Every structure is written in C-alpha cells, then in structure tokens.
Amino acid sequence: MNKNNTADLLLTSLITLASKQGLDNISLSTLASSLNISKSTIFSHYKNKEELVNKMYLKGQSLTQNMGMDFSFKGNAKDVLTRAVDYWHEVYSSISEFYIIVEMQKYIDKRAASISSSLETMIRAQTQIVIEILNDSGRLNIEDIDLAIECFATTITKYIQREFINKEDDSIWWQEERFIKRFYSLYKSKK
Numbered sequence: 001m002n003k004n005n006t007a008d009l010l011l012t013s014l015i016t017l018a019s020k021q022g023l024d025n026i027s028l029s030t031l032a033s034s035l036n037i038s039k040s041t042i043f044s045h046y047k048n049k050e051e052l053v054n055k056m057y058l059k060g061q062s063l064t065q066n067m068g069m070d071f072s073f074k075g076n077a078k079d080v081l082t083r084a085v086d087y088w089h090e091v092y093s094s095i096s097e098f099y100i101i102v103e104m105q106k107y108i109d110k111r112a113a114s115i116s117s118s119l120e121t122m123i124r125a126q127t128q129i130v131i132e133i134l135n136d137s138g139r140l141n142i143e144d145i146d147l148a149i150e151c152f153a154t155t156i157t158k159y160i161q162r163e164f165i166n167k168e169d170d171s172i173w174w175q176e177e178r179f180i181k182r183f184y185s186l187y188k189s190k191k
Helices: 003-021 028-035 039-043 049-064 077-094 096-105 110-136 145-165 171-187
Strands: none
Touching: 003 028, 003 049, 003 096, 028 039, 028 049, 049 096, 049 110, 077 096, 077 110, 077 145, 077 171, 096 110, 096 145, 110 145, 145 171
C-alpha cells in the first residue's frame, strides 16, 4: 500500500472509531487492530497519537473552511429558508463523524472548540446573507434584522447539533420545520 494512502487510511479510521467510541478511548493499538496492521506501521507515518490527532484536526478544519452557499434563492422566503437549512444539514452530514468528535472534545480541546466555533460562525454569516437578501428583496419584512438573524442562526445551529447528538429523535425535524414556518409567518412580507 502507498505511504500516503496508509496515512489517509489511518486518519479516516481514527475519525470513524473516535466518533463511535470517543477520541480518548482510541489507543494506537486499537487503531492498528481495527486495520489489521502493526503499531509500527502507524509509527512509520506518525510519531505518536498526538501527531495523528493533530493531523485529524487539520484535515477536518480544511474540510470545514470550503463551505459556500450552494442553494437557490428563488421562490418565497419560506422555501429559501428551508433550502438553506437543508443545505446546512448536508454540510454537517458530509463531515458527520468528524463533527461528532468536535462536539465531544470542544470543552477539553482548544482545536475542537475552535472548529466548533467556526462552524457556528459559518451558519451565522450565511444566515445573515440569506435573511438580508430576503428582506432587501421584499420577501421578508424585518425591522430588527440583527435580532432575527441571531434568533434564526442560533436556533438552527442547536437543531443541527441535536440531530447529531440524538440521532434517534425524529421530533427534531418536525420542530425545525415548525420553527421555519413560525419564523416565516412572523416576518413574511405584507405585500
């Protein structure tokens, strides 16, 4: 196997195992065993677990930094808000195992805390763009736009976090949909 492929496989396997068992519960022996390789193979790529974990955070951070807004602004405000939220769910789903690690580690690891904060900031910034476009185009009628942005971004971020923490709770989707409908009803244009 190619050296770069093995290094990538080690990172991917660490993320998968740590998302299920917790990062602190994964030893290099556990990682090696899961891949049917020796610990010496790991050491030929990484000096120690800390270097591997650091590389994992760097890889995850690079994945989170290239998230644009890939959804349509056509239609009424409720449809646009729904598409935006669906897009954010897709973004988080694409990094779901890494995101679970970040959420588990954010109170004890500054790297995880920084990435968690970056993801929340991304949703807030994109919410600001979406709501300002909808307000400026007359599809929403918001007097206190800063409050509306903060309310929407914070609430949606919490729903996304809850989705990953409580995978079995089907009511999250219903609650989120209900929130979007209420937000739209509160701020829809009177035209």
